[in-house]
Amino acid sequence: MKNNTPLVKRFRQSQLFWPLIALSLLLIVDAIFAPNFFKIGIVQGHLYGNLIDVVNNAAPLMLVAIGMTLVIATAGVDLSVGAVIAISAAMGTVLINPALGNELITNDILAANATNTPLWLVVVANLAAGTLCGVWNGFLVSRGKIQPMVATLILMVAGRGIAQLITNGQIMTVYYKPYWWFGNGFILGLPVSMYIVAIVFVLAWLLIRKTSIGLFIEIVGTNSRAAYYSGISEKNVKLIAYTFCGFCSAVAGLILSSYIHGCDANNIGLLYELDAILAVVIGGTLMSGGRFSLLASVIGALIIWTFTITMYTFGVPANALLAGRAVLVLIVILLYSDYSRRLINRLIERKGQTHGATN
Amino acid sequence: MVENNQEIIKMEKIYKSFPGVQALENVDFCLKQGEIHALVGENGAGKSTLIKVMTGVERHDSGHIFFEGEEITIRSPQHAQIVGISTVYQEVNLCDYLTVAENLLLGREPHNHFGIDWKAMNERAKHILADLGIHIDVTRPLGYFSTAIQQITAIARALEITSAKVLILDEPTSSLDIHETEQIFRVMKKLKNDGVGIIFITHFIDQIYEISDQITILRNGKLVGSYETNNLPRLSLISKMIGRNLSDYDDMKATKLETAKNIDKxxxxxxxxxxxxxxxxxFDLTLHAGEVVGFAGLLGSGRTEIARLLFGIDQPDQGTVTFDHTKIKEFSPIASIERGVGLCPEDRKREGIAGDLTIRENIILAIQARMGWFKYISLQKQYELANHYIKLLNISTPSPDQPVKNLSGGNQQKVILARWLATNPRLLILDEPTRGIDVGAKAEIQKLVLLLAEEGKSIIFISSELEEVLRTSHRIVVLRDKKKIIEFTEEVSEQKIMQSIAGGD
Known part of the structure; x- marks a missing residue:
């Protein structure tokens, strides 16, 4: 009745297998060439080290990748996530800043409470702005029947402009200390951002596993005609996916702006759309939609940042990083190609067979 | 004129196995010049594997292939083409937006000093098609023409690439109506006279008898035999294909009469x-609980259009529908499902199954859609449902976690049926439920239809195969040229229905 395939084989067929292989390969390289990579110390009661850096830095990307996974699973794509990060970050920071960023506040006591708005309202405004952007994308795609790439391109282009309108063209600086906590704080020695990712992940997991939305997303992505013929409201499924993606981007915007104590509408979350798509692809979810795995996409985001931090550890200059990342993409895509998968599968199987023979 | 009994291709003792399956076991096959050779068998009998071996897509494990008397190894599909074996697949692999001429001569365009010589190209294309007895404007895009013309273009292209000696046609007629099929047959006969050996794969028994000279039957990867068409009666062909007797069909007649008593007034x-x-x-139409209404008519006669209208995929622009004495205001699949209507669409692949997803997921789809977003059926309940219908409908699969695309056509159809049965519908519209599936599965589905009627469901049964409509339906609606022509409530002969389908009073 249930699946009787052995656990090892099932793991090898699961979507997590290849991303985990890729991550392990990276970590092995680190272990050989930069053993310090794994050193974790304790500074002021907080865990500290490269691995913590990876997780902390990857947090916003992991969040966006979670949302992007759902969108890509419906056979769509959201190019506007970077712009949505800027909009939501701008929305949050502008509410904090008493003088709309025009004044420098030097007094420490004033800085600690330099806010116009209570914190909860700042967070709600931030999340609401991003979610609203998601709703907008969702409406364009599902009701307007515009191709996802074109529909989200609109907000991708306009988004940073909107963010600048919100901040009145200023680079926002936040002196309000409680706001710094989201990107810099620690709970029980671990960065706050990790907990936020965990919460959003569980939220997404509940959404797709405890309601029928996960199944509907997969059906819409696999065969939207069949979904329609089976009485599934394909439009609402897409609307939810884009809305959730907007929400995830907003949370990422919160963490990013908190991390840098401010918001530069032109630069915050720049190129996040591409990194997020890359994370999803590394996670093995097809761009054509259908089957997806949230965890695999999260691992995909971790791979990207492990690689980045590794490059920093090796002393690769920041301006050469993009070139390095291109190499990563190339390797991953080659690793994922049917040819090399077959090759590796065959190697594993042959090994298994000789094992069987010697036993 | 070539001599017509020379062997072109001969395969001896072919063995081929895939992991877990012996796909071909000791199969012999022989094709002669100028012969139309039907290759038949149920789904999974090994037809396509044999073709794949012949065209170099798969390599056989053991056995010998002789081409014009010499033993050869076919290394790849390209190699097969060079040797002279061309294949035209069921789905046309051409570009809709290019002209017929471009499709025909793509890659071999005639050139002049300025590049492609369009005039010469169109002339040549016209000539090639005229040779096959087709006279059309070759400068129009291919998508403008009927599927039959597209098929013929594909055949012509296959013949153009090499001077093919063997032409393999994989279900060329499965989506064609009678007239279009005739067009293809004319081309086949023409090629036969030119000495080309044709391997014809089809599910249509009538067509086998209409055009083939020789029949080779496969079953479960083994050769049942090769017979001259004239010496093999239909019934023995079918019983050889499915390996059992057709007395099942006789039972059905009794069941049908029996169920007719239970129809609601x-x-x-x-x-x-x-x-x-x-x-x-x-049109006017009434449906009663417990009744099977058959729709007969040619492809494009309006059968599918009615189905789409009744299920709410298209919205009617005039007329009314009352359901349980209430006038229906909203026409949409969602509203229909709410009322207890289900539709197994004609195009199984594009509109029915979600191929990458599992059998379980495909089965629970419609019932989950009706239950909504938040009442997610527990996994345990999902497996129960899936296993229940796998058993009930006899879906052959190792587990409910198999992707649906791995199933044969008949089993895919059963999965879609299961999807609707799970919603316990009152009206089930079956649009070509048996298309492209093997004889055994066909009989099973037909029996199931009557069984469902017995349970008090109302069924609309749409099929191109008149025999099948007659066998299952209590009442038959005949359509022609997008119009409901007549309704037969009594037992009628096939002849009479044919006449009304054909029209001409």
């Missing part, structure tokens, strides 16, 4: 001059 569904511009002329 009062209709629960009444359509009054329902119609849609350019799709279907306004």
């Amino acid at each position: 009062e209709p629960f569904f009444v359509a009054n001059s329902l119609g849609l511009q350019d799709a279907i002329t306004p």
Whole structure:
């Protein structure tokens, strides 16, 4: 009745297998060439080290990748996530800043409470702005029947402009200390951002596993005609996916702006759309939609940042990083190609067979 | 004129196995010049594997292949083409937006000083098609023409690439109506006279008898035998294919008469001059619980259009429908499912199954859609449902976690049926439920239809195969040219229905 395939084989067929292989390969390289990579110390009661850096830095990307996974699973794509990060970050920071960023506040006591708005309202405004952007994308795609790439391109282009309108063209600086906590704080020695990712992940997991939305997303992505013929409201499924993606981007915007104590509408979350798509692809979810795995996409985001931090550890200059990342993409895509998968599968199987023979 | 009994291709003792399956076991096959050779068998009998071995897509494990008397190894599909073996697949692999001429000569365009010599190219294309007895404007895009013309273009292209000696046609007629099929047959006969050996794969028994000279039957990867068409009666062909007797069909007649007694007098569904511009002329239709209504008519006669209208995929622009004495206001699949209507669409692949997803997920789809977003059926319940229908409908699969695309056509159809049965529908519209599936599965589905009627469901049964409509339906609606022509409530002969389908009074 249930699946009787052995656990090892099932793991090898699961979507997590290849991303985990890729991550392990990276970590092995680190272990050989930069053993310090794994050193974790304790500074002021907080865990500290490269691995913590990876997780902390990857947090916003992991969040966006979670949302992007759902969108890509419906056979769509959201190019506007970077712009949505800027909009939501701008929305949050502008509410904090008493003088709309025009004044420098030097007094420490004033800085600690330099806010116009209570914190909860700042967070709600931030999340609401991003979610609203998601709703907008969702409406364009599902009701307007515009191709996802074109529909989200609109907000991708306009988004940073909107963010600048919100901040009145200023680079926002936040002196309000409680706001710094989201990107810099620690709970029980671990960065706050990790907990936020965990919460959003569980939220997404509940959404797709405890309601029928996960199944509907997969059906819409696999065969939207069949979904329609089976009485599934394909439009609402897409609307939810884009809305959730907007929400995830907003949370990422919160963490990013908190991390840098401010918001530069032109630069915050720049190129996040591409990194997020890359994370999803590394996670093995097809761009054509259908089957997806949230965890695999999260691992995909971790791979990207492990690689980045590794490059920093090796002393690769920041301006050469993009070139390095291109190499990563190339390797991953080659690793994922049917040819090399077959090759590796065959190697594993042959090994298994000789094992069987010697036993 | 070539001599017509020389062997072109001969395969001896072919073995081929895939992991877990012996796909071919000791199969012999022989094709002669100028012969139309039907290759038949149920789904999974090994037809396609044999073709794949012949065209170099797969390599056989053991056995010998002789081409014109010499033993050869076919290394790849390209190699097969160079040798002279061309294949035309069921789905046309051409570009809709290119012209017929471009499709025909792509890659071998005649050139002049300025590049492609368009005039010469169109002339040549016209000539090639005229040779096959087709006279059309070759400068129009291919998508403008009927599927038959597209098929013929594909055949012509296959012949153009090499001077093919063997032409393999994989279900060329599965989506064609009678006239279009005739067009293909004319081309096949022409090629036969030119000495080309044709391997014809089809599920249509009539067509086998109409055109083939020789029949080779496979079953479960083994050769049943090769027979001259004239010496093999239909019934023995079918029993050789499915390896059992057809007495099943006789039982059905009794069941049908039996179930006819249980039909509700009062209709629960009444359509009054329902119609849609350019799709279907306004028609009346009543449906009763426990009744099977058959729709007979050619492809494009309006059968599918009615199904789409009744299920709410298209919205009618005139007429009314009352369901349980209430007038229906909203026409959409969601509203229909709410009322207890289900539709197994004609195009199984594109509209029915979600191939990458599992059997379980495909089965629970419609019932989950009806239950909504938040009442997610527990995994345990999902497996129960899936296993229940796998058993009930006899779906052959190792587990409910198999992707549906791995199943054969018949089993895929059963999965879609299961999807609707799980919603316990009152009206089930089956649009070509047996298309492209093997004889055994066909009989099973037909029996199931009657069984469902017995349970009090109302069924609309649409099929191109008249025999099958006759066998299952209590009442038959005949359609022609997007119009409902007549309704037969009594037992009628095939002849009489044919006449009304053909028209001409």
